[in-house]
Amino acid sequence: MAFLSLLIVGLIFGTGIAVSGMANPAKVLNFFDVAGTWDPSLAFVMGGALTVAFIGYRIVLRRHGPVFDDRFHLPATRRIDRALVGGSALFGVGWGISGFCPGGAVPALGLLEPDALIFVLAMLAGILLARQLRRMGGA
Numbered sequence: 001m002a003f004l005s006l007l008i009v010g011l012i013f014g015t016g017i018a019v020s021g022m023a024n025p026a027k028v029l030n031f032f033d034v035a036g037t038w039d040p041s042l043a044f045v046m047g048g049a050l051t052v053a054f055i056g057y058r059i060v061l062r063r064h065g066p067v068f069d070d071r072f073h074l075p076a077t078r079r080i081d082r083a084l085v086g087g088s089a090l091f092g093v094g095w096g097i098s099g100f101c102p103g104g105a106v107p108a109l110g111l112l113e114p115d116a117l118i119f120v121l122a123m124l125a126g127i128l129l130a131r132q133l134r135r136m137g138g139a
Contacts, residue, residue, distance in 0.1 A: 002068040014107035020045040023108040025099025025115060032096050 021027040022045060030039035066072055095101045100108065100119040108116035 005068060013103070014110060017104050017107045018111060022101075022104040023111060023113065023116070025104075025108075025113075028095070028099040028101075028104065 017023050027039060030037045031042040098119050100116060102123060105116045105119045109120060
């Protein structure tokens, strides 16, 4: 049942990403081009997502626990540290250069977008590198 739930949620999320244009790197890059061909429509997508998340968290966190796990997995700290700022900056630079974020790239794979495959492979390589550096004590 948990797998079916994850599949349904993933399909809804991926469909929303594809319909909103977040899987189209040209649309995303136009959103960032405020001095040129700026496309503000993604601001409404992000605003809608923030609204749904804000309300959803308020409702879900009132429950005693999640349906398919023993506890909620929330961040243990609210501290803003070097790793958080650096990771956020790296995410933003990658998104601005490629037009993809992980949430848009994975559904774009389903749309057979070749650039999405390159992005996802690079993202996975970065994840593996970061884990290796953390094990070595470098991060």
